[in-house]
Amino acid sequence: MMKPVSRLSLTGEHLTLESFEEVVRHYRSVDLSANAKVQMNRCRQMVTDLVAQGRTIYGITTGFGKFSDTVINQQQTAELQRNLLRSHACGVGGPLPEEVVRGMMLLRANALAKGYSGIRPSVVDTLVQMLNHRIHPVVPSQGSLGASGDLAPLAHMSLPLIGEGEVIVNGQRMQARTALDQAGIAPVALEAKEGLALINGTQMMASLLSLAVIRGKNLLLAADTIAAMTVEALGGIPHAFHPLLHQVRGHRGQITTAANLRHLLADSRRVTQPGEKRVQDAYSLRCIPQVHGASKDTWHYACQVTETELNAATDNPLLFVEGDEVISGGNFHGQPLALAADFLAIAMAEIGNISERRTERLVNPQLSGLPPFLTRNGGLHSGYMILQYTAASLVSENKTLCHPASVDSIPSSANQEDHVSMGSIATRKLHQVLDNLTHVLAIEYVCAAQALESGDKKMGKGTSPAYELLRRQLPPLTDDREGHRDIEQATELIQSGKLVQAVMKETTISV
Structure with missing residues (x-):
């Protein structure tokens, strides 16, 4: 019993990314720690004192953005915060997936738990209750510039806390107030600074990047496995994966990938020695460690950025009780995440590029020595001819998607916010790249x-276990059939993690 x-x-x-995934995908329950509540209450008292003193503090006694010079009187504090959520909830596009919204809720609660934001624990407790009851705000996917943070998406996420906006519960879209009433959760009345x-x-963008990093690890391990199968199918030369070769270059990802390939191909009698079939392989086989390895090194960089952001205080201003400091700055700026997502x-697109080249070698008889398009009855049958077309299309699409979003900036708020990160765009299109890559790997x-x-x-x-796993779902090709079904079967095995799990039962591979 578990x-x-x-x-x-x-x-x-x-x-951590591990605990993030437990909450977001596996519905682990969450609460605020006692120590977090103590720190949050101390910071909240500082806000109360500042309001009572009538001090001019951005976002507490002033308007927002270009209106930062407009002072708001104490009697309008609650209205100011309520209006902030309403006015900023202007996203467009289809709603974000449930796991992305859950990630947003978790990460916002964790950032506020640090105790530098001046919000009452009771407000964050309400957000946590919604997360635990699986009440997920409807958050449009477009509308964030990625500086001043993800203002529009987070406004949509926050509206249900005050009983406004829409949510999804068990797949049903409804008014937030209805869902809160059904769950026995009382809406909050926002006070100074809380909106x-x-x-x-x-x-x-942090939720999207976290999920992308988690997906990326699985895809990198799957790519090594599938590439090793291609090496075998083409009678490749694993001598190119010798540890001495990779140690003298020294890149971590390259060394790891070469080791993975040696483990995956251990005991194989399908591979060859230099000169047995050819002196050396084409780059798409011989340079797997160098190419996959470079992508792994990039993944580690993105992972580092993400894990830092999971525990970051990112609002403005921040209040430091010990030093009696209120500091207005720009921790909401998404540049670190935007650059990591673009990179x-x-x-990951490069993993698809080299995979598609290996697929071409498999189906092209002039390069493989195998039956054309892997069919025994060419002419009457087309075999897997068009699978390579699809892979080529997806690889080309990824090249377009890889134009970096982070190099763009459009001033906003009457030029007060004159440089933005476009991090939300970078992280959203990263997921499309990963979707396309999953299909490219499935085709290989x-x-x-x-x-x-x-x-x-x-x-x-x-x-061997990778081959056997696919064959339990998909018989060998004898007559032509709908190729998309073959791709779908392989995609599910990759996407679900079943491929990597099957391999890891028999050998060790890592990123």
């Missing part, structure tokens, strides 16, 4: 398995 998973207590300091604390942050998109997986039908030599320690 031991129940304990609640995750948010401190603002210790959230701003809820929406001034990077949590949409990771390029890195299908073609490599079909190519391995030729001959009866023993496969490698890691490639």
Whole structure:
């Protein structure tokens, strides 16, 4: 019997990608730690004192953005915060997926738990209750510039806290007030600084980037596995993966990838020695460690940026009780995430580029020595001819998507906010790159398995379970059939993590 998973207590300091995934995808419950509540209450008292003193503090006793010079009287404080959520909730486009919204809710709660934002614990408790009850705000996917944070998306996320906006519960879209009433959750009445604390942050792009990093790890391991199958199918030369070669260059990802390939191909009798079939392989086989490895190094960089942002205070202004300081700055600026997302998109697209070239080698008889398009009855049958077309189309689309969003900036708020990151755009299109890559790898997986039908030599320690997993779902190609179904079957095995899990039972591979 499985031991129940304990609640995750948010401190603002210790959230990891692993615990992020447990909450976002596996519905682990969350609460605010006692220490976080103490720190939040101390910071909240500082806000109360500032309002009572009548001091001019951005977002507490003033308007927002260009209106930062407009002083608001104490009697209008609650109205100011309520109006902020309403006026900023102007996103467009289809709603973000549930797991992205859950990530936004978790990350915003964790950032506020740090105790620098001046928000009452009771407000964050309401956000946490919604998360635990699986009440997910409807958040349009477009409208954030990625500086001043993800203002529009976070406004949509926050409206249900005051009983406004829309949510989705068990797949049903409804008014937020109805869902709160059904769950027995009372809407909050915002006080000074609290609306701003809820929406001034990077949590949409941070949620998207976190999910992309998690997806990326699985795809990098799947890519090594599928590439190893292609090496076998083409009688490749694993001598190019010798550890001495990679150690003298020294790049971590390259060394790791070469080791993965050696483990995956261990005991294989389908591979060859230099000169046995050819002296050396084409780059798409020989340079797998160099190409996949560089993408792994980029993944590690993106992972580092993401894990830092998981526990970051990203609103403005921030209040420091110990030093009695209120500091207006720009921690909401998404530049670190935007650059990491653009870089990771390029890195993952390159995995697709080299995969498509291996698929071409598998289906092209002049390069493979195998039956044309992997069919025994060419002419009457087209075999897997068009699978390579689809891969080429997706690879080309990814090249367009890899134009960096972070190099763009459009001034806003009457030129007060004159440089923005476009981080939300970078992270959204990163997921499209990953979707396309998953299909490109699925196509290579299908073609490599079909190519391995030729001959009866023993496969490698890691490639054998990968081949067998696909064959349990998909029989070898004998007559022409709808190719998209083959791609869908392979895609599910990759996307679900089943491919990597099957391989990891027999051998060790890592990023």
